[in-house]
Amino acid sequence: MSNGTAVHRYDFRAIEKKWQARWLADKTFQVVEDADRPKYYVLEMFPYPSGRIHMGHVRNYTIGDVVARYKRMRGYNVLHPMGWDAFGLPAEGAAQKNHMHPATWTYSNIDYMRGQLRQLGLSYDWDREIATCNPKYFRHEQKMFLEMYKRGLIYQKITTVNWCESCQTVLANEQVIDGCCWRCDNTIKPRRMSGWFFRITDYAEELLQDLDKLGGWPEKVVTMQRNWIGKSTGMACDFPIDGGDEKITIFTTRPDTIYGVTFMSLAPEHPLLETLLVGNERQAEVRAFIENVTTEKQQLNYGEEPEKKGMFTGRFCVNPFTGDKVPIYVANFVLMEYGTGAVMAVPAHDERDFAFAKVYGLPIKPVVMPVGERLTAGTMTEAATGPGVLADSGPFTGMDSEAAKKAIIAYAAEKGFGQARTTYRLRDWGLSRQRYWGAPIPIIHCQRCGAAPVPERDLPVVLPVDADQTKDTCLPLHQRPEFIATVCPQCGGPARRETDTMDTFVESSWYFARFTSPRCEDGAVDKEKAAHWLPVDQYIGGVEHAILHLLYSRFFVKVMRDLGYLSIDEPFSNLLTQGMVIKDGAKMSKSKGNVVDPDELIGQYGADTVRLFSLFAAPPERDLEWNAKGVEGASRFLNRLYRYALELGDAPQAEEPPISEAAQTMQRRIHQTIQRVTENIDSNFHFNTAISAVMELFNSLNDTADLPLSWRRRAMRTILLLLSPMSPHFCAEMWQTIGESGDIDSQAWPVWDQALAQDELLTIVVQVRGKVRSRLSVAADIDDDSLARLALADENVIRAIAGQTVKKTIVVKKKLVNIVL
RNA sequence: GCGAGAGUGGCGAAAUUGGUAGACGCACCAGACUUAGGAUCUGGCGCGGCAACGCAUCGGGGUUCGAGUCCCCGCUCUCGCACCA
Numbered sequence: 049m050s051n052g053t054a055v056h057r058y059d060f061r062a063i064e065k066k067w068q069a070r071w072l073a074d075k076t077f078q079v080v081e082d083a084d085r086p087k088y089y090v091l092e093m094f095p096y097p098s099g100r101i102h103m104g105h106v107r108n109y110t111i112g113d114v115v116a117r118y119k120r121m122r123g124y125n126v127l128h129p130m131g132w133d134a135f136g137l138p139a140e141g142a143a144q145k146n147h148m149h150p151a152t153w154t155y156s157n158i159d160y161m162r163g164q165l166r167q168l169g170l171s172y173d174w175d176r177e178i179a180t181c182n183p184k185y186f187r188h189e190q191k192m193f194l195e196m197y198k199r200g201l202i203y204q205k206i207t208t209v210n211w212c213e214s215c216q217t218v219l220a221n222e223q224v225i226d227g228c229c230w231r232c233d234n235t236i237k238p239r240r241m242s243g244w245f246f247r248i249t250d251y252a253e254e255l256l257q258d259l260d261k262l263g264g265w266p267e268k269v270v271t272m273q274r275n276w277i278g279k280s281t282g283m284a285c286d287f288p289i290d291g292g293d294e295k296i297t298i299f300t301t302r303p304d305t306i307y308g309v310t311f312m313s314l315a316p317e318h319p320l321l322e323t324l325l326v327g328n329e330r331q332a333e334v335r336a337f338i339e340n341v342t343t344e345k346q347q348l349n350y351g352e353e354p355e356k357k358g359m360f361t362g363r364f365c366v367n368p369f370t371g372d373k374v375p376i377y378v379a380n381f382v383l384m385e386y387g388t389g390a391v392m393a394v395p396a397h398d399e400r401d402f403a404f405a406k407v408y409g410l411p412i413k414p415v416v417m418p419v420g421e422r423l424t425a426g427t428m429t430e431a432a433t434g435p436g437v438l439a440d441s442g443p444f445t446g447m448d449s450e451a452a453k454k455a456i457i458a459y460a461a462e463k464g465f466g467q468a469r470t471t472y473r474l475r476d477w478g479l480s481r482q483r484y485w486g487a488p489i490p491i492i493h494c495q496r497c498g499a500a501p502v503p504e505r506d507l508p509v510v511l512p513v514d515a516d517q518t519k520d521t522c523l524p525l526h527q528r529p530e531f532i533a534t535v536c537p538q539c540g541g542p543a544r545r546e547t548d549t550m551d552t553f554v555e556s557s558w559y560f561a562r563f564t565s566p567r568c569e570d571g572a573v574d575k576e577k578a579a580h581w582l583p584v585d586q587y588i589g590g591v592e593h594a595i596l597h598l599l600y601s602r603f604f605v606k607v608m609r610d611l612g613y614l615s616i617d618e619p620f621s622n623l624l625t626q627g628m629v630i631k632d633g634a635k636m637s638k639s640k641g642n643v644v645d646p647d648e649l650i651g652q653y654g655a656d657t658v659r660l661f662s663l664f665a666a667p668p669e670r671d672l673e674w675n676a677k678g679v680e681g682a683s684r685f686l687n688r689l690y691r692y693a694l695e696l697g698d699a700p701q702a703e704e705p706p707i708s709e710a711a712q713t714m715q716r717r718i719h720q721t722i723q724r725v726t727e728n729i730d731s732n733f734h735f736n737t738a739i740s741a742v743m744e745l746f747n748s749l750n751d752t753a754d755l756p757l758s759w760r761r762r763a764m765r766t767i768l769l770l771l772s773p774m775s776p777h778f779c780a781e782m783w784q785t786i787g788e789s790g791d792i793d794s795q796a797w798p799v800w801d802q803a804l805a806q807d808e809l810l811t812i813v814v815q816v817r818g819k820v821r822s823r824l825s826v827a828a829d830i831d832d833d834s835l836a837r838l839a840l841a842d843e844n845v846i847r848a849i850a851g852q853t854v855k856k857t858i859v860v861k862k863k864l865v866n867i868v869l
Numbered sequence: 870g871c872g873a874g875a876g877u878g879g880c881g882a883a884a885u886u887g888g889u890a891g892a893c894g895c896a897c898c899a900g901a902c903u904u905a906g907g908a909u910c911u912g913g914c915g916c917g918g919c920a921a922c923g924c925a926u927c928g929g930g931g932u933u934c935g936a937g938u939c940c941c942c943g944c945u946c947u948c949g950c951a952c953c954a
Contacts, residue, residue, distance in 0.1 A: 056908065268873055272949060275872065280953070300954060313954085353952060381952045391954045399870095400952065473953055594949080664894070665881055671947095673881060677895055680907095685894085691909090737883065740893035747893090813889045818935045820889055847921095858934055863888055868934045 058690040058778065060654025067777040068166055076793055077116075077171040079127050081580050088124035089581050090115045091560055093589030093597070094131045097157040097179075098138060101164045103629040103636055103662075103674065104590065106646050110659045111626055111668050111733065112588045113170045117773035118729055120171075121797035127581050129563040130165065130172040132158050134181035135486045135552045140522040143485075149513065149521045150485040154181055164646065168655045169776050176566045180555035185562065186487035187508030188572035189554060193490055194501045195611050201247045204499060206240050207478070243480035244489060244548060248603050252277055252472040255602055264622030266669070269594045276595050278473025283457045284388065285466035287312060290364040290373055294323055299387035299471055303460075304452040306369050307441035308394040308415035310405065312376045313358065315384035316341050321361070324376065330362035334378060341380040356381050356404055367392075368465045369442065369456075379404065387471050395431065396423065402431035415441050416449050477600065479551045484511065484522045486549025494536035494543040503537050509545070525549065556597055557604035560584050560619060572613055579615050587620035588668075594625070624733060627671035629662075636674070644674055656775035657683040663735040663774055685743060686778055689767065692750070693782040696757070696764055704758050711759045714752060718766050719805035721745040722798045725770045735774065742770050761786060769798050813864040814839045816848040824865075832859040839865040 071077065081087075092112035095105055109130075116128040132154075139150035146153065158179060165172070178185055196202045248255075256277045259270050282301035289296065296312060314321060316338045325331045337359040344354055358379035365376055381400060382391050395405035396414040405412055414423035416436040423432055435449040443459075444452045460466025480489070488509040490502035502509055512531040514521055525531050525547035536543035558572065564581040565574035589597075598620075605619040628635050631642040649658050661682035666672045707715075721741050728738040749755070749763045764786055772779035772792050783792040807828060812835065814822040822844040826835060836857045839845055849869065856868040 268949080271873060275950060278950090278953065282954085298954080302954080356952080381954095383953070386953045388954095393954085398954070400954075471953080473950095591948080661894095667882085670875095670882095675881065675895070678881070681894055684909095688909095736881090737893080740883075743893055811889080815888085815935075818888095818933095823889075856934065858888095860888055860935095864935090866888080866934055 056691060057687050058781075060656065060778070063781045064167070064169065064655055064777040067780050068169060071169075071171070071793075072166070072174070075173075075175070077126075077128065078173050078175055079125060081577065082125045085123060085125040087127065087581060088119045088586075089127040089564075089584045090119065090586045091129065091563070091584045091588070093587070093593065094133050094556070094559060095161065096133045096136055096138070097154055097161055099157045099160070101161055101646055103644055103646060106168065106658060107629055107662045107668075107672060108588060108590070108626055109165065109168065109170050110662050111624070111735075112586075113168075113659075113776075114663065114729075114735060114773040115586055115588070115733065116171050117776060118797070121769075121773070121795065123796065127563070128172055129176040129178075129566070130170070130174070131176075131178035131559060131563065131566075132161075132180065133552065133556050133559070134158065134179040135549075135555060137483060137485070139485045140483065143521055147521075151181065154485075155179070167650055168646075168659065171776070176563050178559065178562055178566050180487075180552075180559065181485070183508040183510050184569075186555065188562070189487055189550070189558070190490040190502070190507050190509060191504060192558075192572055192608070192611065192613075193550070194504065196246070196607060197491075197501055199611075201250065201607060202244060202479075203247065204242055204244050206242050243478050244491075244546075246477040246479055246603070248477045248600075249472060249474055251603055251606050252279070252474050253470075254606060255474075255599065258602070258618055261618055262620075262623070265620075266591075266623060266625055269591065269598065269623060269625060272594045273599055276474065276599065280471045280473075282469060282471070283453075283460060283466050284469040285368065285392070285460055287365040287367060287374070287390075287392070289320075289324065289376075290366055292323065292363075294320055296320060296365050296376070296390045297388045298390045298392045299469055300392055302394065302397060302453070303456040304438060304441075304444075304447075304449040305394040305397045305416055306367070306392065306456060307438070307444070308396045308413045309367050309370075309372075309374055309392045310395060310411045310413055311374050311393045312365055313379040313382045313391045313393050313401075313404070314361075314376060315382040315389040316345075316378055316380060317384040318378075318382075318389045320390075321378065324361050324363045328362050330360070334359055334361055338378060341378075345380065354380055356400065356407070358404060358408060360408075368460070368463070375410075377404075377408075385475065386473065396425070396428065397431055397433055399431045399433065402428075413440070415439055477551075477603075479554055480548035481551055482524055482526065482547070483549055484524050486552060487555065488525065489546045489548050489550055491546035492534055492537060492543045493546060494539060494541060496541055497536050497538040497543075499546075500536055500538050500543070506537070553597060553600050557600040558608065560587075560601070561605070561608065561614060572608070575613060575615075578613065582614060583616050583618060584620045586622045586624065588624045588626060590628070591625035598623070624668060626668045627666065629672050629674055631674040633673075644676075649679065653679055653683045654777075656778040657686055660686065660739065660771075660775050664739045665736065667732070667734045667736050669732075685746075686775060688750075689746065689764075689771075689782065690778075692746075693764060693768075693785045696761055696786045699757055705756045708754075708756065710752055710755045714749070714755055714759050714763055715804055716807065717745055717748055718763055719800040719802075722766060722770065722800040723802075723805055726797070726800070738770070739774065742767055766798055768792065769795060810862050812839075812862075814842060814845055815864060815866040816845060817869055818866060819848075821845050821848040828862070832861070835859055836865060839867065 090112055092108050095101065112128070116126050120126045134154050139154050142153045143150040180186060193202065256274065256279055259274055262270055280301050282299060283303040284297055284299050286295040286297050325334055341357060356379070358377040361376045361378060363376045364373040366372070367374055382389065393401040393404065395401040395410060395412040397416055402412070412425040412428060414425060414428065414432065415438060416432065417423055417439050418432055418434050418436040438444050438447050438449065438452050444455055447455060457466065457468050488511060490507060490509045492500045492502055494500055512528050532544045532547060534543055534545050535541065561573050561578055561582060565577040568574040601619050605614060605616060608614045609616065630636065631644065634640050634642060636643045646658070657679060661679045662672065664682060665675065665678055724741040725738040728734045728741065745763065746767055749760065765788060768779045768782050769792065780792045809825050810828050812824045812826055813820055814824060822842045824838055824842065826838065836859055840854070845867065849867065852869045854867055854869060858866040858868065
C-alpha cells in the first residue's frame with residue numbers, strides 16, 4: 049500500500065489497541081449488583097481452550113457482545129462473563145505429544161485465547177473469568193456430587209463398555225469402527241465395568257413439563273429435547289411362564305391390542321432367559337443364537353440396523369387376559385434398555401411384529417378394527433396401527449380403542465397382574481471417565497464400609513502430578529498407586545480412592561451459575577447473587593448442544609434448586625442458536641482445508657470490520673457463508689464513515705441555520721433509522737438488517753447536497769451510536785473525531801420520535817387489475833375519496849383502463865389504490 | 870420411516886397484519902480522477918424487448934381486487950431421532 053492511500057484509511061491497529069487498553073485499565077465492563085437498574089445476564093457458551101479461537105467463536109461472541117453493549121446502552125445492568133471449559137481429552141493427547149502436563153498446555157492456551165478475545169473488543173467483566181480445571185472451581189462440583197450422592201441422585205452400576213486392550217481405555221460408540229479401535233485397529237471387546245450415574249431420569253417428567261416454560265427457545269430445540277426424553281404412557285403387565293413360578297413383565301403403549309397377542313419377544317440380554325433355558329432341550333441352539341446376535345450387534349456401525357431375527361425358546365407364557373399359551377421368542381430387535389426388555393407381540397397391529405410373524409409363520413390375530421373395516425388375518429398385507437373398535441376382545445369387544453386402553457389397564461390393576469406405567473427414552477447420565485484430565489470423583493472405596501464419600505474438609509480431591517513431568521504425565525488415576533492408596537474416612541482402615549474422573553459436561557452444567565459469584569469460597573454460588581442474576585436472560589451458542597449441554601444444564605439447575613443453591617427452575621430464559629460458519633458450502637474444518645484464521649483477518653482488517661461483516665452477512669440463526677470480498681465491503685464502509693468523520697472534525701463550528709427542507713428530510717431519516725435499527729435488534733437480533741438501515745442513512749447523508757453542518761453532525765452522531773455495539777472501537781474513536789464529548793461507552797441508546805419519523809408525503813401505488821401502473825405522491829392525511837379520484841385521473845391509469853368500466857376501487861390507507869375492471 | 874426447518878437475481882440476503890418483489894452488500898459493466906490503481910468517486914445491474922410492455926419468488930392447482938406471504942398436491946435440500954414396543 050503506498051503512503052498516498054494511508055490517509056484514506058483509518059488506523060485500526062492503533063485505534064483498537066487504544067480502546068482495548070482503556071477498557072481493561074478502567075474495568076469499563078465490570079459489573080456489580082445494582083438495585084436501581086434492571087439486570088440483564090447475557091452469556092455465550094464458553095469455549096474449550098483448544099489453542100486458538102475459530103470463526104465460529106468469533107461469530108458467537110460477536111453476537112453476544114452486541115447484545116451486551118446494546119442492553120447497556122438501553123439502561124440495563126449487564127452481566128457478561130467469560131471462562132474456559134478446560135478439562136477434556138485433547139489436552140491429554142497434546143500433553144503427551146509435547147511432554148508437558150495437561151495443565152501447562154491448557155493454561156497456556158487460555159492465555160493465548162484470552163488475548164484473542166480481547167483483540168476482538170469483547171466487553172467481558174474479566175474479573176469473573178473462571179477455568180473449570182481449577183480446583184477452586186471443581187471443589188464445589190465435588191461437594192455437590194457428595195450432596196447428590198447423599199440424596200440418592202448418584203449411584204454406581206456395572207455396565208457394558210467398549211474396551212480397547214492395546215490403548216487401555218474405554219471408547220465411545222462413535223470411536224468403534226467395524227468393531228475395531230479407530231486408532232490402533234485393535235478389536236474392541238465389550239467389558240463389564242463399574243461406573244457412576246446421575247439419576248437424571250428422576251427428573252424426566254419435570255424436564256419434559258418445563259419445556260413449556262421455554263417460550264424464548266427455538267421450537268426446534270424444544271422439540272428435540274421432547275423427543276429425546278421420549279415419554280410413553282401405557283401398561284406394565286405380567287405374563288406368567290407356563291410351567292414355572294416366574295413372570296415376564298412387558299410394557300406396552302397399546303393395551304387395547306392385548307387380545308391380539310400371538311407370541312412374546314425377549315431381548316437377548318433378558319435376565320429371565322437363563323431360567324427359561326435351564327433343562328430346556330433347545331438350550332444349545334438358543335444360546336448359540338443369542339451369542340450370534342450379540343456379536344452381530346457389536347460389529348454394527350453406528351446407526352446401522354440388523355436384519356430382524358428371532359428364535360423360539362421352546363417355552364411358553366400365559367396371556368393373563370385370555371389364558372392363552374403364547375410361545376416365547378428371543379428377538380434381536382428387542383432392546384433391554386427400554387421398557388422391560390420384553391415385548392408382547394401383536395402382529396396385526398405392530399409393523400415389526402407383523403414382519404416377524406410373516407417370516408416365522410406365526411399367527412396374526414386382528415382385534416382392533418379401523419372404522420368401516422373388517423380385518424381378517426388372511427388378507428392383511430400390513431399391520432393396522434391406527435385406532436378403531438375392539439373385536440374378539442372378551443368383555444372389551446365393541447369398545448373404542450382409546451376407551452379400551454383405560455378399561456384394560458383398570459382391569460389388570462384390579463386383578464393384580466398389571467398397572468398403568470410411564471416410560472421414558474431418556475437414560476441415566478453416565479458420568480464416569482477413565483481419564484486423567486478431569487475432576488476426580490470424591491469417593492473412597494473401603495472393603496468394610498463400601499463406597500464412602502470423601503469428607504467435605506478433605507475437598508478438593510486434586511489430580512496427582514508426577515515429579516518428572518516429562519513422561520507419562522497423563523497416566524490415568526487407576527494406574528497411580530500413590531493416588532489410590534488411602535484410608536477409609538469412616539473406619540480408618542486401608543481403602544482405595546475412586547479413580548474415575550467426571551465427564552466434562554458436568555463442569556459446563558453449572559458454570560453459568562458460578563459466574564454470578566465466581567470467587568465465592570463457601571459454596572458453588574453465593575445464593576443471593578445467584579438469585580439476583582439468574583436465570584440467564586439470553587444464552588447464545590451452537591445448535592449442536594441442543595440436547596447434551598442444554599439438557600444437562602437444565603437438570604443441574606433443578607438439582608441445585610433442590611439442594612438449596614438456586615431459586616430458579618430453568619437456567620436460560622431465551623436461547624439463540626447461531627448457525628455455523630461455512631465456506632465453499634461446507635463447515636470450516638482443518639480436514640477440508642477451508643478454515644479462515646481470525647488472527648489473520650483481524651491483522652488485515654481489524655476487529656471492527658470482522659465483527660461488522662460477521663453480523664451483516666446473515667441473520668444470526670442462519671448459516672453464514674464466509675466471503676473474503678464481503679469483508680472488504682465491510683471495511684470499505686467503515687473507511688467511508690472515517691473519511692466523513694474527518695471532514696466533520698475539520699469543519700469549523702457554525703451557527704445553527706434555520707431548518708431547511710433538506711434538514712427536515714434528514715431529521716425524518718434519522719428518526720426512521722433509529723426506529724428500524726432498534727426494532728430489528730429487539731425483535732430477533734437481526735443485525736444484518738439493522739446494519740443495512742445504518743448504511744442507507746449514511747448513503748442518503750452522502751447524497752444530500754447543501755445539508756447544514758449541524759445536521760451532518762447529528763446524522764453522523766446517530767450513525768456512530770447505532771453502530772457502536774457492532775464496531776465498538778471504531779465508533780468510540782470517531783465519536784471523539786467528530787467532536788462529541790464524553791465516551792460513547794457511557795451514552796444512552798438514541799430514541800426516536802414517532803411524529804418526526806412520519807413522512808409528510810406518501811408514495812401511493814396505483815394498480816389496475818392488480819398490476820402496478822402508476823405511483824402518486826400525496827399528502828399523508830389525504831382521504832380515500834380524493835385519493836381514488838386522483839388515481840383515476842392519472843394518465844398512466846387512464847391508458848391502462850382503456851375505456852373499460854371500473855367495477856370497484858380498493859383503497860388501502862397509506863399504501864395503494866387498486867382499480868378493478 | 871418419524872420429527873423440525875428451508876427453497877427468492879451470478880452470490881450473501883431484504884420484503885408490517887396478504888398490498889411497490891429483490892432494500893443493503895458482494896461480484897460484474899461503463900465512466901471520472903490518476904504516471905499507475907486491487908484506492909476513491911459517479912452511473913448501471915432479475916430475465917426478454919428499441920420501446921410500449923411481457924415474464925419472474927422450487928413445480929402444479931386453489932382462495933383473493935391483490936399471494937414470496939394463506940390453503941391443497943408434489944419435488945428438492947438441510948438438520949435431528951432412528952428397531953422406543
